[in-house]
Amino acid sequence: MQKSYQIKVYGRVQGVGFRWFAQNLAQECHIVGWVQNENDGTVDMKIQGDAVDMINFLEKVKRGPGPYSHVEKIVKQPIASFDSNNFAIR
Incomplete structure (x- = not known):
């Protein structure tokens, strides 16, 4: 099931x-x-994917990219699905 x-x-x-x-x-x-x-x-993301993949992604995002980063909190809000076939840096 897709989540956004x-x-x-x-x-x-x-x-x-x-x-x-x-x-x-x-x-x-x-x-x-x-x-x-x-x-x-802050960093803002608009993300979409399978529910299980989403859980995995968000768990890893919480850890951050390395010792110089520190994630204090993540606020997640459901949104309407959108069209995309990649993940872009803006």
């Missing part, structure tokens, strides 16, 4: 390779959508 979410990631998530990490992870987990930095220091 708007995700807001808080913490030390800019300048640490987070978007690149999210893109590679999304490809590995068969997730489509996009990721972008926001002016408030």
